[in-house]
Amino acid sequence: MPVNPDLVERAFPSAAPYLVGREKVREFARAVFATAPLHHDPEAARAAGFADVVAPPTFPIVIAEATLQRLLAEPDAGIDFSRVVHGDQRFTYSRPIVAGDELTATLRVTSIKTLGGNSMVTSESSMVDARGEHVVTSVSTLVIRGEDA
Amino acid sequence: MNGLEVGQVVAERAFPISRDSLVRYAGASGDFNAIHYRDDVAAAVGLPGVLAHGMLTMGLAVQPVVDWLGSAGWVSDYQVRFTRPVVVDPQHGATVTVTATVGALDDAGARIDLTAVCDDQTVLGKAHVRVTPLA
Numbered sequence: 001m002p003v004n005p006d007l008v009e010r011a012f013p014s015a016a017p018y019l020v021g022r023e024k025v026r027e028f029a030r031a032v033f034a035t036a037p038l039h040h041d042p043e044a045a046r047a048a049g050f051a052d053v054v055a056p057p058t059f060p061i062v063i064a065e066a067t068l069q070r071l072l073a074e075p076d077a078g079i080d081f082s083r084v085v086h087g088d089q090r091f092t093y094s095r096p097i098v099a100g101d102e103l104t105a106t107l108r109v110t111s112i113k114t115l116g117g118n119s120m121v122t123s124e125s126s127m128v129d130a131r132g133e134h135v136v137t138s139v140s141t142l143v144i145r146g147e148d149a
Numbered sequence: 150m151n152g153l154e155v156g157q158v159v160a161e162r163a164f165p166i167s168r169d170s171l172v173r174y175a176g177a178s179g180d181f182n183a184i185h186y187r188d189d190v191a192a193a194v195g196l197p198g199v200l201a202h203g204m205l206t207m208g209l210a211v212q213p214v215v216d217w218l219g220s221a222g223w224v225s226d227y228q229v230r231f232t233r234p235v236v237v238d239p240q241h242g243a244t245v246t247v248t249a250t251v252g253a254l255d256d257a258g259a260r261i262d263l264t265a266v267c268d269d270q271t272v273l274g275k276a277h278v279r280v281t282p283l284a
Binding site: 030033054056065066081082088091093096145 | 173227
């Protein structure tokens with residue numbers, strides 16, 4: 001089943017704000033080999049001017065992943081998860097994420113292209129804090145490999 | 150960030166990845182795609198083996214830059230293209246070697262370019278890190 005082209009411009013808001021926990025930041029940091037004290041030690045983070053431990057640069061993918069699951073779960077999406085590989089990824093920040101942040105993400109599919117049996121789905125997740133101020137935008141392209149690819 | 154020159158290597162590090170690393174990353178990130186931990190599923194969809202999450206490779210590749218920066222600056226923009234998958238052998242794992250080079254300098258900070266290599270092949274393309282000095 002091909003990816004449904006009608007997904008473009010459909011928006012998927014996150015169910016509820018995502019509360020960034022200190023232990024989640026530490027867990028994610030361990031998983032990406034991030035050993036800098038800023039990610040683990042609140043005192044080191046405060047000394048550098050942050051309220052709490054700082055999330056590693058790719059942390060927003062955790063929040064984007066949750067909105068992405070909503071997209072993949074759309075009954076008419078036509079996306080087979082086991083055939084999905086990541087094509088490219090970008091994070092553009094207004095400020096670093098710290099533990100205690102409450103982030104709300106809205107995912108929007110910006111384009112769907114077909115090339116040689118593969119489909120490429122590009123989406124953008126914009127994340128704002130509890131005051132509604134922009135924190136980070138995550139842009140991802142997923143490649144859904146065709147049956148004969 | 151004073152005294153930097155374009156072309157200068159600021160950091161280099163090798164990351165050994167095991168199946169263990171993949172399970173840990175799946176749990177931490179919430180990406181439970183079975184191609185990252187099941188050989189049978191990877192084979193069934195025509196992959197050469199179990200692959201590291203692209204986001205694991207992206208996540209670790211920026212760490213040498215973060216360590217080099219310390220509290221002098223922060224990563225304000227980071228992008229990569231996933232050009233080649235990292236196949237993680239069940240016994241021997243895989244090693245990704247990252248080199249961080251100054252790509253461009255301007256008033257707002259610097260662009261650091263990353264190369265990430267596994268088995269003599271580049272696995273990330275267009276891997277750019279924008280670093281901004283901390284006020």
